[in-house]
Amino acid sequence: MIEVREVTKRYGTKTAVDRLSFVARPGQVTGFLGPNGAGKSTTMRMVVGLDRPTSGEVLVNGRRYAEHAAPLREIGVLLEAKAVHPGRTAVSHLLGLARTHGIPRRRVDEVIDLAGLGQVAGKRVGGFSLGMGQRLGIAAALLGDPSVIMLDEPVNGLDPEGVLWVRNLLAGLAAEGRTVMLSSHLMSETALIAEHLVIVGRGRLLADTTVADLVAQAAGGGVRVATSHPGLLRDLLSRPGVTVTSTASEELRVNGLTSREIGMIAAEHRIPLYELVPHQVSLEEAFMDLTRDAVEYAATPETTRVLQEATR
Numbered sequence: 001m002i003e004v005r006e007v008t009k010r011y012g013t014k015t016a017v018d019r020l021s022f023v024a025r026p027g028q029v030t031g032f033l034g035p036n037g038a039g040k041s042t043t044m045r046m047v048v049g050l051d052r053p054t055s056g057e058v059l060v061n062g063r064r065y066a067e068h069a070a071p072l073r074e075i076g077v078l079l080e081a082k083a084v085h086p087g088r089t090a091v092s093h094l095l096g097l098a099r100t101h102g103i104p105r106r107r108v109d110e111v112i113d114l115a116g117l118g119q120v121a122g123k124r125v126g127g128f129s130l131g132m133g134q135r136l137g138i139a140a141a142l143l144g145d146p147s148v149i150m151l152d153e154p155v156n157g158l159d160p161e162g163v164l165w166v167r168n169l170l171a172g173l174a175a176e177g178r179t180v181m182l183s184s185h186l187m188s189e190t191a192l193i194a195e196h197l198v199i200v201g202r203g204r205l206l207a208d209t210t211v212a213d214l215v216a217q218a219a220g221g222g223v224r225v226a227t228s229h230p231g232l233l234r235d236l237l238s239r240p241g242v243t244v245t246s247t248a249s250e251e252l253r254v255n256g257l258t259s260r261e262i263g264m265i266a267a268e269h270r271i272p273l274y275e276l277v278p279h280q281v282s283l284e285e286a287f288m289d290l291t292r293d294a295v296e297y298a299a300t301p302e303t304t305r306v307l308q309e310a311t312r
């Protein structure tokens with residue numbers, strides 16, 4: 001379990017993390033999401049003691065990282081692309097790590113298998129693709145057979161097959177009862193992997209939710225109805241808790257009723273409908289809505305226009 005309790009981190013006058021609290025629990029995959037500069041890497045560094053909170057505390061399995069006798073057995077991490085000597089082979093890199101942490105050779109073979117690196121274990125890391133490099137980083141994170149796994153942007157730059165591989169691996173680790181947390185700035189990719197979502201912007205917690213809840217919320221965008229009798233239908237649908245707005249001459253947007261309910265009312269009064277479409281907001285849009293005010297370097301409408309002109 002990872003517990004972040006009222007954590008603030010300041011660098012001079014810059015507040016990178018601002019009274020942030022959340023818990024990543026065992027048995028599930030937590031997606032730690034936010035736009036660039038939201039404070040994700042800073043938070044993850046504090047989890048493993050690479051940075052100290054200005055205030056608040058971060059606990060791994062109930063203790064601060066430094067208080068664990070064998071931290072590698074508690075938490076395995078993949079932080080930004082680690083410097084691995086390009087001349088070393090994957091197996092020699094992992095053996096080196098294992099040796100310095102008293103981990104047996106047998107475990108190196110196991111993680112090579114787990115990470116699907118069998119074919120390239122004897123190859124030099126310098127020639128690895130991005131995906132292979134990520135697999136090696138994940139293999140290293142798993143070496144100590146930790147109960148908590150924390151990965152910074154593990155799917156960054158991976159192809160769909162690579163994303164699927166990470167997803168299956170992490171789902172399997174969570175199913176074994178481990179705590180799994182990964183960071184990303186991409187909602188759609190994260191929604192495929194994580195069930196619990198912690199969304200941050202400018203160092204602050206914006207949402208602590210689940211993919212299922214966010215999807216339900218995103219689907220609550222009303223129903224678009226096209227009919228020959230918009231005025232009549234509008235009167236029939238109007239009631240407390242329901243809003244009906246006219247969006248075009250024969251079109252209404254209805255909030256507070258399902259497509260089924262609208263269809264039944266229209267049928268009872270023999271009103272023809274041409275369209276009856278639940279308005280879906282994509283997860284990506286829901287994420288953008290949440291984080292809109294928290295994006296550090298958001299393009300202004302003017303810069304967007306200039307960029308569009310330039311790429312035309």
Ligand SMILES: Nc1ncnc2c1ncn2[C@@H]1O[C@H](COP(=O)(O)OP(=O)(O)OP(=O)(O)O)[C@@H](O)[C@H]1O
Pocket residue numbers: 011014015016034035036037038039040041042043185
């Ligand atoms: N050592 C540091 N000194 C000063 N400012 C820092 C330092 N580390 C991070 N910051 C600032 O803190 C904020 C949060 O940065 P952080 O790297 O944690 O964000 P992030 O969510 O991981 O972003 P990204 O997705 O771009 O990696 C940023 O504004 C960053 O510039």
